[in-house]
Amino acid sequence: MNAPWNPARAATRDPFVAFVCDESTAEALRPIVDEMGWQPEKVNRGGLRNAVQTLSVSASPNILFVDLSESGDPLNDINSLAEVCEPGTIVIAAGQVNDVRLYRDLVASGIQDYLLKPLHPEQIRESLSQAQATLNAPRVSDSASVERPHCAIAVVGARGGVGASMLSTSLAWLLSNGSRRTTALLDLDVHFGTGALSLDLEPGRGLTDAIENPSRIDGLFIERAMVRASDMLAVLSAEAPINAPIITDGAAFHQLQEEMRGAFECTVVDLPRSMLVNHPHLLSDIQIAVVVTDFTLAAARDTIRILSWFKSNAPATRVILVANRVQQPALQEISRKDFEGSIERKIDVAIPFDPKVAAQAAKLGKSLAEAAKGNKAFAPLNDLAAQLAACAGDDPVADRKGKGRKSPAGGGNGESLLGKLGTIGAKLAAKKKTQ
Template sequence: MNAPFHPRGTAAREPFAAFVCDEATAEALRPIASEMGWQPEKVTRGGLRNAVQTLAVSASPSILFVDMSESGDPLNDINALAEVCEPGTIVIAAGQVNDVRLYRDLVSSGIQDYLLKPFNADQVREAIAHAQLTLAGPRVGVEVPSERAHAMIAVIGVRGGVGCSTIASSLGWLLGEAEGRSTALLDLDVHFGSAALAFDVEPGRGLTDAIDNPGRIDGLFIERAMVKATPKLSLLSAEAPLNHPLVTDGSAFFQLQEELRGAFEMTVLDLPRHMLIQHPHLLHDAQAVVLVVEMTLAGARDTIRMLSWFKANVPGVAVLLLANRVAGSAAEISRKEFEESIERKIDLCMPYDPKLVAQAAKLGKPVAEVGKAGKTTSPLIDLARRCTVIADGAGGASKEKASAKSLIDLFGELRSKLPARKPKPKAK
């Protein structure tokens, strides 16, 4: 609802509408509407419930004023309003509940401002002026710098429970806060996703709305649906009811990727492995895949299968193998045996640190933020840097720069191309 102004999307909209609960509030708003050049008849009775019913069958105004005084459950009612309110509408709410927590929850839900009744005319004018400033242009920090191309990094677990979402949330945080890239974290586990839990935020309804109504997905929808986790990181996830099956042909996911490409520099895609079977196109635009593995017999078998799938379906993508929860000699099979079975090296190993993971969960922060520069998180920092190199390579750098190979690998290839040295003659 707080999406920035887009002239083509609002040409047929009314500039203002208000739904109030009492005549005193209506009498306070009508003179201000006349001052702004708006029709005072747009101030009507009925409150939030009437607003939901009216906007379900008519276009949303640019600025919407709703009175919540008669609402028994303000948050649920605002969510109902969000379902019928078109992206790009600025919502100003008013009510009689003086609660800081309610105010924060309303703002998180997309409300621009909340006025405590009774309010005076100057407060209304100030709120409307703030709304008009938001409509006047795009928000600061949304535009992607033109010199940087967008890059998508997919994080996939080779087995269930290997910590794929833990890696994805930490990678998104590092790309945003450590590497300074505007980043979107897209968690496609619609029913059991944990991206919102990792940052202690509400997942919102954006992802489920997108799947149910792919035609609504555009830049304004993305701006409204994304949940701000940090100044540089926004996430889109869901906790859909278990009686709400996922029914989609994949067009919603494709459209989401298209819009995220235009709004962010990086997209981290937390992708459940079973979705590769139903929607293989999800990786067609990815620059890299982080395959999170476990050093077990089943993990080795599925890693071989996944690597074969990548080679056949997305041969140009850079695949980085990250072994998570490495417990030294306690592993089911050794690193050497694992690498021999899959016929390639593991790129990164993350030690098993249950205390750090538990602390991060309690604080509602990603592991990379809680662990800082410790031994456990250093592989994550290395991973973020490699992904940044790959992202820069997507903007026109050479493939060698984006291959994420180590210097040892490069020197090994160079030495193999050099002619063998002739043996020195023995001294007489």
């Protein structure tokens, strides 16, 4: 379950082990175990407490049967069991409490089934057969990865307030809802992330738990920690206390990306720009980086710097430049043409600013893309999502070379950005006079 995977123990795993509280349960279990081709001697006495003690020093079996009859807090004790069970262990629990809520909570915590005592042979046989079928079944992610390779996308804001988090949430929703791809939204702004908030969800402690204990991160941890926004979209966000600094080398973030790669078809990472400085290795497996900006002087300066960073540190990552919250030319600090001239690159996608739609999305707890559904003005957002959905089949390096774009760094001659913009404006004015 949650214990770190130990390759040395993998070859010594038993197919089945049970820990029961009474002899009547053991007697009901042993004939079925023998019928399944397993060793009846693996049915041990001692219940959950013995299971935790034994598995803390020995390999976990493929299928574990545990009796909760003597447990005062079954749900909490199952979580203790998860700490010592290695990944891939299928757990079947039995107990005397006939409570639908307990059953649902236990299944949600990661166990395969909960059987009510006294046990009947057919009940035991059916549960063990289902566990064995689950163990032998091919993983969905393995078959899906052949047909639809994983697509990893990072959304980075050139400046705070340009709407990068809004865009990452919208893209995740569009990829899951429109393209019907299982999608994970990973919000790495640990203290002030809005990934869950914008979808009207409680973020939980999953992300902070992962940072505090990276060794716990596995497929089951991902399943438990992520909050479901829909059948196709899951979110991992956080609202860590602002008096608790996050001290990490980034290993947990990288491990989360690896586990999401195996569990989802798409991963959208809302990546604060400070991560480029502190944890550049997070971009190693990112196929596409969406850099979000607006038409301001400060954003132009930082767009130049970020594009230059990607060219030097992540040359294999395809960069898509998105201008967000685009207003009428008269209301913009810098015109689009002057902005593109200063960064020596074209804007790939321009998304309009509509305060009414944005306010409606916030009120309803929906992504901007969902709130703007059917609004033709936001067609560029849908086009961007469709482009990202096809990213797995692209060759980012070849694509970038084929376009023959100029160096995104710009300004290599030492000219200031204001001076550069002024020069561009003067050239445009002179051109108008000659016409």
